[in-house]
Amino acid sequence: MANVPDDDTQSIVVGTGNDQIAIHLKQGPTNQSQSLLLTSILIEMGDIEIQIRRSTKATDEYKKEHILSTSSQSPSITFHNGDQEKKNKLEEKLNTNPSYWDYSVSYGPHMWGKIFPQIQCKKFQSPIRIYTEQCEYDPELAQHPFIFDVDENCCQTLENTGHSFQVTGKGHSHITGGPVHDEYQFLQFHMHWGTNDLEGAEHVIDGVRLPGELHIVTWNTSKYKTPQAAVASEQFDGIMVFGILITIVPSDNQEFNKLLELFSKITYKGEKINLNYGTILLKNLMPKDIQTYYTYDGSLTTPMCYESVRWIVFREKMGLSRRQLDQLRQLKCICKGDNVRNGSINQNFRPVMPLNGRIVYRSFH
Missing domain, CATH: 3.10.200.10 (Alpha carbonic anhydrase)
Known part of the structure; x- marks a missing residue:
């Protein structure tokens, strides 16, 4: 096992080649009023990658309120006006353009197969x-x-x-x-x-x-x-x-x-x-x-x-x-x-x- 820190990112690698599992942890900026804020985790297992990223919304909320939003909170609590407007614009875009894609958690690579079913059968x-x-x-x-x-x-x-x-x-x-x-x-x-x-x-x-x-x-x-x-x-x-x-x-x-x-x-x-x-x-x-x-x-x-x-x-x-x-x-x-x-x-x-x-x-x- 090797632990290689680099500024705000740490990587943990276990094994080699196709048997290697690499976990990359990236933390957000810190100050005296907040503890470490983990913003992304990338897990690599051979030909499989799993990435978990904290949304920009959650990061902004943390910086403002010094607490992390949870999935149990209602939209009225989770979204401020700007965030709700962003959410509405994205939903409007998807309604007018059902083939919309990007690199976000909701519409990124792991969702492309659902947005474009033709991709699912490609080998x-x-x-x-x-x-x-x-x-x-x-x-x-x-x-x-x-x-x-x-x-x-x-x-x-x-x-x-x-x-x-x-x-x-x-x-x-x-x-x-x-x-x-x-x-x-x-x-x-x-x-x-x-x-x-x-x-x-x-x-x-x-x-x-x-x-x-x-x-x-x-x-x-x-x-x-x-x-x-x-x-x-x-x-x-x-x-x-x-x-x-x-x-x-x-x-x-x-x-x-x-x-x-x-x-x-x-x-x-x-x-x-x-x-x-x-x-x-x-x-x-x-x-x-x-x-x-x-x-x-x-x-x-x-x-x-x-x-x-x-x-x-x-x-x-x-x-x-x-x-x-x-x-x-x-x-x-x-x-x-x-x-x-x-x-x-x-x-x-x-x-x-x-x-x-x-x-x-x-x-x-």
Whole structure:
């Protein structure tokens, strides 16, 4: 058993590999008038993750009254005016949009199967746990190196989707090689992160979950006429997603800073701006070594979770500073003008899914 404290988070890990159980405990801020306030528990058991998070409402109530709300309290006691209004807005949204989803306890990943019944029958979902020693080395991957040819005008718009930021573009791009023989074209990139530095990445490599993961999404132009057709094809050659894991470094990532400097213009959900020519260069966000990676057949990690993805998870990581990760958590999942307290995108990753007999290949010894 190992106990690894890190500021306001403690992790308890028992066992190794698939027999490992990891419990991450995160406490809220404390002062002289309150004791420790536990805000989240993440329990990992092999391919299963269970997360228990205290709601923002309960945390705010605690800070105000120094007591914890209990499930036995009536709504008139549990909700203040702002919270009740938030609850009413969400219920109104669900009534008008029954396919609404997010990363909360009520409408997050563990509820997606009920919101979208089609997901329940899917077997080859992403993300997954990847153990290097259990991956199968494929020498042919090295014999077909990736060609990642994109022009400087590939990234044309920046948008807050309410779930993450997203950069899209239709500039020239030609991507092939590695495990695929068809030609792919850049569609968009976005990112996943967590409430603290011990979570955020979707793929877990050798038992380690990093604080973030960048996804570069490309679509098969050889077989499909539109990105939508490629996504909905339910064929593993429809989409190819490049996953770049994020690690914390002491200084800012200057290339990523060019993106973060624009976040003040897309603070709220639905806000979107055009990018000037060459503002964001996709090739500068890619690892220097794009020939060393893990690959497997899987799915999108957001609804409808279509099983149409060939995943490429690079071994080389991207470094961001803690300050830069904190900037990501300032983006809002609400529209401008919504009378909702907080509303930040502070967690937007899906828990790992069962492998269900799939083979994960690696391009390196």
